[in-house]
Amino acid sequence: MMLETNIPTLPATAPRHSLRNGVVACVGVFSIIGILSYCSFQLGVLLALGSFGSSAVLLFTFPENHFSQPRSLVGGHFICTLVALLVLSFAGHHWWALAIAVALATAIMMLTRTLHPPAGSNPIIVFLAMPDWQFLFFPTLFGAMMMVLVAWFYHRACRRSYPLYWI
Incomplete structure (x- = not known):
């Protein structure tokens, strides 16, 4: 007798995106990174982080995903940076302190339901x-x-639903 399992079967390949969705995502990523970069250059203030590139990809390719919701995106980036600054302040600039910062930030994001994978690079x-x-x-x-904010306006203009929830 075989036991039934509730393990879902995964597709053999990644899902195919339509040309329209590809164009919408491409223009969305360009828009947000362009706005942050332009403001950075004009104001002489850093407003674009490396981790924002992968955040933009999530926001415009999978806007319905939990990782793309405002709670996760804003909360994840804030928590990871805060934890990194705290660990750096108290433990100093050591390899093991960096490892602690990333691990601790991940745990806190999980506990607060603000998990946003790109933010995991903020401690680095x-x-x-x-x-x-x-x-x-x-x-x-x-x-x-x-x-x-840009994602909200952009998805509304494209008649896509974003966000699914705010908090």
């Missing part, structure tokens, strides 16, 4: 750049909030 960015506490607000919080 913090340990490489060695910024001051202002980095938590500019570019992290401001940039993440701008991404959500």
Whole structure:
């Protein structure tokens, strides 16, 4: 007698995206990264993080995903940067402190339901750049909030539903 399992079968390949969805995603990613980059260059203030590139991909290719919702995007980036700054302040600039920062930030994102995988690279960015506490607000919080705002307007203009929930 065989036991039945509830393990779903996975498709053999990744899903195929339509040309329309590809164009919508491409223009959306261009829009948000373009806006953040333009503002950065014009204001002389860093507003675009490396992790925002992968956040933009999620926002415009899978806007319905939990990782793309405002709670996860803004909360994840904020938490990861905050944890990294705290660990850097208390433990110093060591390889093991960086590992602790990424692990701790991941656990906190999971516990607070703000999991956003691209934000997991923020502690690495913090340990490489060695910024001051202002980095938590500019570019992290401001940039993440701008991404959500642009995504909200853009998806509305394309008649797509975003976000599925705010908090």
